[in-house]
Amino acid sequence: MTAPHEPHDPAADAGADHGPGPTPAPGTPPPTGDAAAAETAASGTPLLELAGVSKHYGNIRALEQVSLTVRGGAVTCVLGDNGAGKSTLIKIIAGLHRHDAGIFRVDGAETTLASPRQALELGIATVYQDLAMVPLMPVWRNFFLGSEPTVGRGPLRRLDVRLMRSTTRERLLRMGIDLRDVDQPIGTLSGGERQSVAIARAVHFGARVLVLDEPTAALGVKQAGVVLRRVAAARDEGLGVVLVTHNPHHAHLVGDHFVLLKRGAMAGDHAAGEITLDELTRQMAGGSELAELGHELRRAASPGPDSDE
Amino acid sequence: MSATVESIAAEDERLLPRSPLRRLISRPELGSVLGAIAVFLVFAVVADNFLRAGSLGTVLYAASTIGIMAVPVALLMIGGEFDLSAGVMVTSSALISSMISYEFTANVWVGVGVSLVATLAIGLFNGILLTRTGLPSFIITLGTFLMLTGLNLGFTKLISGTVATKSIADMDGFPAARALFASHLTIGSFAIQVTVLWWIGMVAVATWILLRTRAGNWIFAVGGGRDAARAVGVPVERTKIGLYLGVAFGAWISGQHLLFNYNVVQSGEGVGNELIYIAAAVIGGCLLTGGYGSAIGAAVGALIFGMTSKGIVFAQWDPNWFKFFLGAMLLAATLLNLWIRRRAEATR
Ligand SMILES: Nc1ncnc2c1ncn2[C@@H]1O[C@H](COP(=O)(O)OP(=O)(O)OP(=O)(O)O)[C@@H](O)[C@H]1O
Ligand SMILES: [Mg+2]
Numbered sequence: 001m002t003a004p005h006e007p008h009d010p011a012a013d014a015g016a017d018h019g020p021g022p023t024p025a026p027g028t029p030p031p032t033g034d035a036a037a038a039e040t041a042a043s044g045t046p047l048l049e050l051a052g053v054s055k056h057y058g059n060i061r062a063l064e065q066v067s068l069t070v071r072g073g074a075v076t077c078v079l080g081d082n083g084a085g086k087s088t089l090i091k092i093i094a095g096l097h098r099h100d101a102g103i104f105r106v107d108g109a110e111t112t113l114a115s116p117r118q119a120l121e122l123g124i125a126t127v128y129q130d131l132a133m134v135p136l137m138p139v140w141r142n143f144f145l146g147s148e149p150t151v152g153r154g155p156l157r158r159l160d161v162r163l164m165r166s167t168t169r170e171r172l173l174r175m176g177i178d179l180r181d182v183d184q185p186i187g188t189l190s191g192g193e194r195q196s197v198a199i200a201r202a203v204h205f206g207a208r209v210l211v212l213d214e215p216t217a218a219l220g221v222k223q224a225g226v227v228l229r230r231v232a233a234a235r236d237e238g239l240g241v242v243l244v245t246h247n248p249h250h251a252h253l254v255g256d257h258f259v260l261l262k263r264g265a266m267a268g269d270h271a272a273g274e275i276t277l278d279e280l281t282r283q284m285a286g287g288s289e290l291a292e293l294g295h296e297l298r299r300a301a302s303p304g305p306d307s308d309e
Numbered sequence: 310m311s312a313t314v315e316s317i318a319a320e321d322e323r324l325l326p327r328s329p330l331r332r333l334i335s336r337p338e339l340g341s342v343l344g345a346i347a348v349f350l351v352f353a354v355v356a357d358n359f360l361r362a363g364s365l366g367t368v369l370y371a372a373s374t375i376g377i378m379a380v381p382v383a384l385l386m387i388g389g390e391f392d393l394s395a396g397v398m399v400t401s402s403a404l405i406s407s408m409i410s411y412e413f414t415a416n417v418w419v420g421v422g423v424s425l426v427a428t429l430a431i432g433l434f435n436g437i438l439l440t441r442t443g444l445p446s447f448i449i450t451l452g453t454f455l456m457l458t459g460l461n462l463g464f465t466k467l468i469s470g471t472v473a474t475k476s477i478a479d480m481d482g483f484p485a486a487r488a489l490f491a492s493h494l495t496i497g498s499f500a501i502q503v504t505v506l507w508w509i510g511m512v513a514v515a516t517w518i519l520l521r522t523r524a525g526n527w528i529f530a531v532g533g534g535r536d537a538a539r540a541v542g543v544p545v546e547r548t549k550i551g552l553y554l555g556v557a558f559g560a561w562i563s564g565q566h567l568l569f570n571y572n573v574v575q576s577g578e579g580v581g582n583e584l585i586y587i588a589a590a591v592i593g594g595c596l597l598t599g600g601y602g603s604a605i606g607a608a609v610g611a612l613i614f615g616m617t618s619k620g621i622v623f624a625q626w627d628p629n630w631f632k633f634f635l636g637a638m639l640l641a642a643t644l645l646n647l648w649i650r651r652r653a654e655a656t657r
Contacts, residue, residue, distance in 0.1 A: 094540070096539075116542045117542035126540075132536070133537055134538065136596075137529050137530065145537075145541050145543060146530075146541035150522075158522055159521055159522060
């Protein structure tokens with residue numbers, strides 16, 4: 001796997017180090033005040049904090065007593081098998097679902113997010129695993145869906161189409177995607193291209209916290225590298241990042257903190273310095289000697305081989 | 310990092326401008342425009358009087374009475390829902406207006422105003438019931454369709470004792486209201502009904518909303534991917550309720566036209582028209598599953614209806630064949646749209 005950094009990443013440590021210091025203002029559009037973000041980062045209050053959070057779907061316990069902290073300038077990785085509850089956790093942070101028990105704090109204040117809109121307004125942007133795209137709509141309309149910029153006022157208030165198109169093209173170029181046509185229905189893009197659009201969108205709107213649910217799953221080696229660089233860049237800009245992945249190699253490259261989920265419950269919580277890549281891989285594979293093979297099989301055909309779950 | 314960005318940007322000069330032909334072929338209304346041209350040519354050849362100014366005015370009038378409803382129905386379909394109550398809602402709107410004015414011997418504008426509020430309330434009822442229960446719109450609006458059909462007949466019989474309302478032609482404000490909803494303007498030898506202007510206005514506003522406003526973006530999104538739209542913060546419920554209010558607004562205009570054109574309203578009218586509106590929208594390129602379509606297409610679909618219904622008369626064919634032609638045209642247009650869309654996707 002070609003990766004931007006060595007496994008023991010000095011940049012990651014540097015990123016973690018500058019957490020308590022004065023954080024540079026994020027380069028992305030600032031909705032609710034960078035000053036507040038910088039201040040909370042400086043005073044050590046985490047951007048997000050989940051304590052003992054549970055979520056039930058009817059009688060299905062999807063999440064049980066999970067705790068997690070997201071700080072500015074740090075990457076928190078969430079790892080776990082299929083069905084472990086990773087996406088459920090992400091949906092609570094994104095405002096799509098409400099938690100049933102436990103405490104969810106944003107900037108130290110207890111919150112229950114009522115809608116994805118509210119999460120976005122707090123500067124939390126999410127890349128969903130199913131990408132949340134409308135296949136028949138053009139790329140540029142999907143990119144800004146729900147947060148469309150407008151010009152003019154009163155009845156003449158209209159979409160700023162020129163800005164929407166040029167921003168979409170420019171943001172995708174930065175992700176390494178050269179799109180033939182931003183007017184293409186997004187359903188006609190390849191899976192990896194769609195994923196890149198979703199990530200570019202979240203990077204564009206994620207002012208303080210960037211949440212990524214398996215962003216590298218459908219990507220080629222080069223694009224996965226671009227995504228990990230974006231994650232590192234967002235971290236260096238002082239954003240808090242939550243990265244869900246099946247891939248311990250990716251996690252270990254950028255992660256400052258690793259949260260392991262198993263059947264909806266916490267199975268481990270480690271800081272980057274405390275755990276080696278081998279140990280992380282072993283824990284993810286349930287300690288089996290087949291860790292390496294299991295990992296390869298999982299990447300070859302994602303849902304199949306985990307027959308023990 | 311920035312060096313990478315630049316090199317990528319530099320090598321991306323392959324971005325070709327979209328060819329005008331491909332832009333045209335990917336428009337949803339293309340099929341309906343081709344169909345309209347074909348129908349026009351057929352009647353221009355077989356019906357001697359079809360090309361006279363008076364005949365074209367009649368055709369446009371017939372098209373406008375359907376088009377005023379087909380446009381908001383198309384928007385609703387793009388938003389992924391149906392309204393089976395749209396046809397009888399027109400009659401309800403006319404009946405409310407007429408009865409309020411007549412029974413309270415009020416100025417007709419009072420009836421017109423009350424009717425607007427009441428019709429919008431019916432649309433709101435449909436929209437709220439749909440978004441609260443999550444039931445399919447087919448079921449919910451089938452319910453309102455049946456209820457309104459019954460209410461129209463029942464109330465009219467109860468109040469006026471017959472199946473039609475009393476004439477309101479001699480009441481205060483009638484001439485002005487008639488000028489707004491049921492008059493015609495003469496430009497040279499060409500008489501144009503005011504409903505045609507309402508129709509054109511609705512198409513213009515609907516197209517503006519669809520293509521150039523946030524609400525339009527949301528309409529496409531709630532129809533094409535409701536869960537995705539919700540996940541990125543689109544107000545799905547509000548958008549759908551707004552679309553039902555749009556249909557109700559169209560029903561109000563149509564209903565007032567019905568009333569002020571004929572002075573009386575037949576309480577059993579309107580049943581079955583909802584399917585004609587839907588057919589016009591489908592001929593115009595709207596997908597039944599939502600997320601795709603255009604207001605202009607729906608207007609062209611209505612024009613095809615107008616041309617066929619009047620063209621058959623001008624050609625002195627038996628008008629009983631009308632519905633058969635409509636059905637055949639609906640199928641042909643849908644197949645044509647499907648074929649064009651496949652081609653458009655293949656050329657990408
Ligand atoms: N809407 C829902 N209704 C009922 N059960 C659900 C729902 N969403 C998720 N679940 C269940 O909750 C559990 C956790 O699901 P989740 O999607 O969070 O897993 P995950 O860790 O993201 O898995 P994957 O790696 O496959 O994406 C699963 O057993 C799933 O079946
Ligand atoms: Mg998941």
